[in-house]
Structures are given as C-alpha cells and as structure tokens.
Amino acid sequence: MPRILAESLIERLAEWGVDTVFGLPGDGINGIMEGLRRHRDKVRFVLVHHEEAAAFMATGYAKATGRIGVCLATSGPDGLHLMNGLYDAKLDHVPVLAITGMQETSVLGTGYQQEVHLERLFADLTEYNELVTNPVQLPALVDAAVRHAYARRGVAHLTLPNDLQVADADADPWQHVAPARPPHTAPVYLPPPGRPREEDLRRAAAVLNAAERPALLVGAGALHAKQEVLAVAETLSAPVIKTLPGKAVIPDDSPYTTGGLGLLGTRPSEELVDDVDVLFMVGTNFPYTQHLPPAGATRVVQLEADPVRAGARMPTEVPMIGDAKEGLRALLPLLDRKRDTRHLAKYQAKMAAWRADMHALETADRDPVAPQYLASVLDRLCADDAILTCDSGTVATWAARHWTVRDGREFYLSGNLASMAPGLPYAIAMQHAFPGRQVIAYIGDGGFAMLMAEFLTAAQHRLPIKVVVNNNNSLGQILWEQMVLGYPEHGVRYAEPWSDFSGWARSCRGYGAKISKAADVESAVAEALAFDGPALVDVDVNPDEPPLPGKVSYEQAKKFAQAFLKGQPRRASIATTLFKDRIQQMGE
Template identity: 70%
Template sequence: MAQIASEALVERLIDWGVDTVFGLPGDGINGIMEGLRRHRDKLEFVLVHHEEAAAFMATAHAKATGRIGVCLATSGPGGIHLLNGLYDAKLDHVPVLAITGMQETSLLGTGYQQEVALDRLFADVAEYDMMISNPVQIPAVTDMAIRTAYARRGVAHITIPNDIQVADAGADPWQHVAPASNPKTSAVYLAAPGLPAAQEIQRLADFLNDGEKIAILAGAGSLHAREELLAVAEALGAPIVKTLPGKAAVPDDSPYTTGGIGLLGTRPSEDLMDEIDTLLMVGTNFPYTKHLPQKAVRCAQIEADPARAGARIPTELPVVGDAKETLRAVLPLLKQRTSDDFLKKYQQEMNTWRGKMAALEDAERDPIAPQYLMSAISELAADDAIVTCDSGTIATWAARHWTIRGERQFYLSGNLATMAPGLPYAIGIQHAFPGRQVIAFVGDGGFAMLMAEFLTAIKHNLPVKVVINNNNSLGQILWEQMVLGYPEYGVRHSEPFADYAAFATANGALGAKVIAPGEVKPAIARALNHPGPALVDVNVNPAEPPLPGKVEYEQAKKFALAFLRGQPHRATIATTLLKDRIQQFGS
C-alpha cells in the first residue's frame, strides 16, 4: 500500500516522541485518520466527545508532563471548537500542537461547505501557523511547528487540505528545484540555556543579600524547583507566596509559605506584600498587579522568557533562566540571616490563618459547606494525588482547602480562567499517568458544559474521580455582582439541583449523590477506592461566599449596598456569613 502524505505527518510526530493524539474525526480529516490508523501500534488516538475537550486534554498533558500535547479536529466548526482550549495553552505558556483539516485546494476561496480559513483564524493563538500546500512540506513543517511550540512555550497549528492528506507522500507535482524535506537525523529540540551567566548569578546574590524584609513569589515555572525554593527561603529568612498555578511549588504546611496571593489567597500573603522591601519573583508573570506591592520595593525576577521579565512591576534585576538551575547556582552565594524575626512573624500569622480555614471545614454544617467538601477530599486522597480544577468559587475552595503534601499536584486554567477544563484536564493527565490518583474538582456549571467527556473516561477505562461542588448556580458571578453593589441576577438555576450521579450510574460508572453532611466522607472514600471512573455529586451551600483573604472597605461597602438594593437571598447569605464568623472567632 502506497504511503500517503498523512503518514509522513504521523511518522514525524512519532519521531518527536508523541504517543497520544486527542481528537474528534470529521470528513475534513479522513486522510489524517487513515494515517493514524496505519500507525496505531505506535501512536494512540483518544476519541473525545467535543473538540474543545481535546484541546484541554492536550494542554493538561503538556502541563503535567512537560512534553508537547497534540489535538486534532476537522475543518470548519471542528477547528473553531479547539480555540478555547488552545487559548488556555497560549496564556499558560505550554507547548501544544493543533492539527486541523481544510477543504480541497481546488475548492478554496469558492465558499464551499464549512470553508473557514483556519490558518487566519488561528493567527492570534498560534506561535507557528501554516497551511500545507504540498505533500513534501509536511515533515519539515511538522518539525518547525513542534520546535516553535517548545521554544516559545505556546501553540503551533498545521492545517492540511483533504487532497493533500491522501496524496502520495513524496508527490511534488510542481517539480521544485529544492523541495522542503525533513532532516535525515532524528527529530531534536535544542532547549535554551537554563543557567544565566556567572555575573548575572552574582548580581542576583548581591541583590538578595542587600534585602532586609524579603518575600519570594513562586509560580508555575518553579514547580520543579521545590528543594531550591525552600533552601533559598531558609537562607534569606524569606516567606514564600504562591500563585495559584504554582500552588504545588512547596507544601502547604511548610513553615516557609504564607500560601496563595490575590482574591483566592491568604491574609498573611496580603500583609506580607505591604511590608516587604525586596521581592524575588520566580517562574511567574503574575498578572494581578493590585495584589503586588503598591509601594516602592526592589524587585528581581527569574523568568524563562526575556519578553516577560519585568513586565508587571518595576523590576531592578530581570534574570533570564530556568528557576531550578538559577536558584541552585545562587544559593552558595547567599549570606545566612542572623535573625528570623521577620519569618517568625508570618509563621504566626499563618498559624492563625490555618486555624480560621480549619474552622470553616465544619462537618456539621447543613447545607454542606464547600470548604468541608474540599477538606474531605484532601484528607482522603493519596499523597501523590493530582487535583484538576475548574474556574469559579471552586478554585477558592481548592486554593485554601486542598493541601499540597508529598508529591501532590494541582492544575487549572491559570490566566484564561475558563470554565470547563477540570474534567478534560483530569482525563488527559490520567492518560499520561495511569497509576496516579487523579481527581477533578468541578462546579456544576463547568461540568455541564463538557459532561459527555465523562463517557470518554468510561470508554477508555480511565479511573478518573470527579467530585462536583454543586451549588446549582454560577457562584463566582453571583458574588462578583454583589461586590459591584448590585443584587444578583440571572445566576441561579431553578431547583431541583441536577443529579449528575444518575448520569454516571446509567453509563456504567460509580455514581453517588450526596445531600447530607454525614454522607460526604463515605462517598468520597468509596469513589477513591473504586477501580474505575467514579463521580460524586454533592449539593453544597450556594450562600457560602468566596471572600478574599483581606476584605477591603470598598468591597464591604458595595456588598452591603447590594443588600440594600434588594439582594433576593440576603437572609440566607447573612446567616451563612454569621456562622462563618462565629466559627472563625471560635478557633
């Protein structure tokens, strides 16, 4: 059987170490599907139910493994559906390759069915974006796409017309003098140098040695540098603040961390940013500058991308390099602090904060407190469990009540903060790590968007555990409306609460519906111990507010104004707030 051009694409992916493609077939990629079929012993195709989920799975695969994620969609609407997941990859700087189909070259520009210029549509999301017009382009273009995705930590896109997909792999009908061809050696990617020059390391050491009240802000780029972060924190007597994507950088019970920052962060982290004179940003381009120091502080930033170094606040010393290698090199040059008074102050604040958070994890509260639900998951999950999370109020509960210990990890849509990635993230990561416990902590809104992907987990026998924080509303928007001073509108679904457990059970998975506090832990334990996919749907209190670590006067004022303007559930919300305060003060 003659080799078709799509096989050249598939073989080049295999050369690059790609072992999985997430996607959904269509008539615009039938040739590519045939190429995958012919090489199914070396490259697995994971059939999904929605192209958006395929892009999320590829993104999660890249985040969790460090290797390029690959997704596939047909021409027109199929390619359009990829975009949300691809923007998630773009904004969180992870390498993903999107492959799409296109109408036959003879039809382009004629308004044929489903004709969408996907190369133009993807121009903003993709670092590399190319439509194939000749079969012999394919190997070299695939190399360029993957190399660019790795080098620029972003999205690459290749779109291939139908007739090119099934053409002879070596066909060059125009008889070019020097047709594009793939290198004869194995595919390689030369990583950028990870260690800054010696003089830059010395400058960073001098900068840190001069600081008195120092904090470290650690992001996703430092997830692989835990030991180095803790060693530098010890030498400097510096608390470590973590961005949400960087939550797993150091354990949550470490004496060196004050936890998260921003609306989902802690009061000690907010206070710390007001007091420091020196800030070291490591592997983060944290966008919410209102939560960074508002007074003049000296700032250094270790950043892999020169374009992002110094992009957020005035930065005296931008250092381009890998977080782990840079911290390891600077550590011997740091002067050990003779006083740890500054660090001890924030250790005491964190002890108080942890007590307040623990007080909200009340097993007796009815309706069920979402803080208790997340704490139950944290208590029962394995020490190497991976939690994926959607955006919304659930991100607050996960940020504060999912405890990083051991080799636990945590993934969510960081900068895009889109709804619905939690379930496909879990599937993509479970596929990459079949022996790890993977838990999707999702809201009812996000789950409903891509719930058919739970069928993907069932059909591929992936033992993903899904826990739905079901408040029957768009909870984050509810509170955002009130913080603006307006009564909530259009954010709650009518009762009854949906029963997603019945959907799981009907399709052969373990499903459990939880409506009483005493049912939470038994249901979670049963799901975690189940050998296959499991789903626990928990009705939680929709009146539980995701309050920021430090409530500002203007926020409180507008919150009260929403009550005065006729907030429809003010009595229930006020009761919940009162219970929260009583429990926190009681701790």
C-alpha cells in the first residue's frame, strides 16, 4: 500500500505529541480521514456533530492541557463553521492547529463547487496560514505551524487540496529551476527563556518594596504559578484580585484573594483598585480598563509573557517580559517581607462580609429556584478536583461568585471572545484529556441550545460528562445589559413553554432530569454526578434575578431606574426579587 501524503501529516502530528483530532469528515478531506484510519493507533479521531464544536473542543483541550489542540474540517462551508471556535483560541492566546480541505489543484480558480479559499479567509485569525502545494513540503509546514501556534500562543492553519492528500508522500513532481532542496526540519519547539532581565527584576522589586497598599491582579497566564503567586502575596501582605479566566490561579477561599474584578467581580475587588498605591499585574492583559485604576493614580508593575501586551492597558512603570512562574520565583528573593498587615486585614474583613452576602443568596427557600442556590449545590457536591466549564451569560456571574476553586479544581470559559456555546464542547474535550476526573458543563439554556447535539457526541464516545443547565428561558445577560443602558428589555425572552432538555438527554441514553422546585435540586444533581455516563440536569431558575455588579455605580442605578420608568415588562417581579435578595443579605 503506497504511503500517501495524509499519512505524512498524521505521522508528523504524532511526533509533535498530538493524540486527538476533533472534527467532521467530508469529501474534501477523505484523504486525511484515510491517513487517520491508517494511523488510528497513534492519533484518535473524535467525530463531532458541528465543526464549531470541533474548534471549541480543540481550544478547550489546549486550555486545559497546555498542549496544542487540533481540529479538522472539510472544504467550503464546513471550514467556515470553525471560525468562531478558532477566534476563541486566538483571543484567549492558546495554541490550536486547524486543518481543512481544499478543492483539487486542477480546478482552483475556476469557481468550482465549494471553492472557498480558507487560507485567505483565515488570515485575520491565524499566526501561521498556508496552502500546501507540494507533498515534500508538508512535514516542514506542519513543524512551522505547530511552532508558530506555541510561540505566538494562537491559531495555525493548514489547508490541503484533495489531490495532494492522496499523492505519494515523497513526491516532488516539479523541476527545480533553482538549486533548491525540499526542506528537512525537526518537530521540536523550544520555549523562550522565562526569567525576566535582571535589571527589570530589581526595578520591579524596588517599586513593590516601596508599596504601602499593594495588590496583585493575576490572570490565566499565571494558572501554573499558584505557589509563587501565594508566596509573593504573603511576602508583600498583598490582596490578590483574579480575572475570571484566572479564577483558578489561587483558591477562592484563600485569605489573600478578594475574588474577581469587573461586572462579574466582587465589591472588595472594586474598592481595592481605588485604594492601591502599587498594582502588580501577573499573567493578564485585563481588557476592561474602566475597572482599573485611572492613569497615573497608582504605580504599575507587570509580568507578561508577550512583549506586545506589556503596558497595553495602562501606564506601566516596570514592564517585565517572562513566564509567570519563573519570573515570580526570580523576584521573590528580592522582595522585603512586610510586617504591617493592616492593608491586607482590611480587605480580608471586606471579603468575609462579601462571602456572607453571597451565602445569604444561596437559599433553598425560594421558588422559582434562585440561580445562586443551584450554583451553590453544584459547588458543594462536586469533587475537589472537578473541572467546571462555563458559558457566557448570567451563568458566568453565578459561577464566578458561587463556584469555589479549591485544591485541584479548575475553571474554564470563553474569556476575551465571551462566546456562547463553548461550555459543552470544552467539557467533552477535557473529559477526553482527563478521563479519570469529574468534568461539568455549567451552561445557560441559550448556549446549550446552540450546540446541544454534542451531548449525543458525549454519549456516543461514552464520556461521563455532567451538564447542568441554568434555564431562565431567556438571553439573560443581554436582558440586564439592555436595562443597564436604560432600555426596557426587548427580544430577549423565549416564548412559552419553557425548554425541557432532559428528554433530549434521555433520548441519547444519558441521565436527564427536569427540575422546577428548589427542594428537588440537590437530589437531582447528586444522581447526575453518580450516573455512570453523560448526565444532564435542566433547572428552571428565577428569570428575574439580576446579575448585579459587585459595586453598582450611580450611572448604572440611574439607567436601571430609567428602564423601569420607560415600561420594563416585568418590573414588579424584578423589584420583588431584588427586595428578597436584600432582606436575605440583611438577615445573614
């Protein structure tokens, strides 16, 4: 049997340590599918139901493992479906390789069926992007693509014409006009040194040692530096603010953290950024500048892996380029231990009050079900090393505030793209990567409906993922955003009857439960977690529970009131919910 080019592709991916490809076949990649079949002992192919999900799976795989994620789609419309998931990888800076098919070289440029030049279309979202035109160039292109994805923390793309996929893997059919040889490269990537320059470390230490009210702001780039972040926080007696993608950097119950920042964050974190005299940003390019100190109001030190992103959000006195873990390790011996802990104690007290407020909302005494209660039950019953994936929307607020990262727990969502629908594909990819761990997708009804066919994917691959649907029968985040802009809601609530996804789960031979009473939530979640296979719990939650910011500004309150005055359709129910929330917090 002759060795075809598609085999060379799969063999090279295996040499790079790729063990999984997520995708959907088509006539434009039949040669690649044959290559996968011939080498199925090296690389497994995970058949999905939508190419967007394949790209999300590759992104989720990369986020959870740190290794390159790979997705595969055929030519034309199927390749187009990859784009949303690939932009998620681009904006959250994770390494992903997309492989697509292309029409045969003999018909390119003739307007052939499904002739979409994906290498042109993907130009904006990729760090490396090539059309394969000669079989012998392929190994070098795979090497370059993977190295670019790792080095630049983004998306690489290779597209292979149909006829080349099945060509002789060693064919070099054209006469070489110049004395060129086919490139011979190695599947090796060496990351750059992670230790910042010595002079930058000393400048940073001088600023941090002079601080009276320091704070750290840590993001996803510091997820592998938990012990180092805690050591710096302890040495400086500094509170630690976490971005939402960086929620798992240190435990949520740590005495050093004030939780998240921004619309989904905490009141102590919002107050802290107005109080600090030195802000140390580690592994984050936090985009929401309205939640950062005003320019010139505080001194800023930043430890960032990418020189382009250092100092990109606010004036930075000492930018350092390096890996979060290595950089903090190098910095620690230069820091003076602070004996005055009053600044830290002040925010520990504020955080204790905030946690009490959040706990007061986690009540089982209300119907419709309070979404805070659903999140708290999930938090309480899940394993200490559980992986939680989350969609964008109000569900992200409840996860941010009521899902407690402790011990080995992890948390993933679409950070900068803030896309709906990745929660379920993420969970599938992460369950493939970590078959022995508990993986839960905590998602809204809107996001689940977009890619719900992938629950069948989980069942067909016998993956024991758990799905908890926070069902408010609406696009809840958009609803509240409309009101905060002063507009009464419009076009954001689905018509009756409410969706019931439990029947779909059972039809896939998984566990499915529909819950509308708070008294039934805990038993249903417990049964789902214990089920030997994919399980789904669809919970009808209060659709009028607002995901209020940690600190409500005067302007936000005014716009909210204006929406009421202009004729907010469910103002009575919303007002009642807010009143009950306040009463419960006072009682706590």
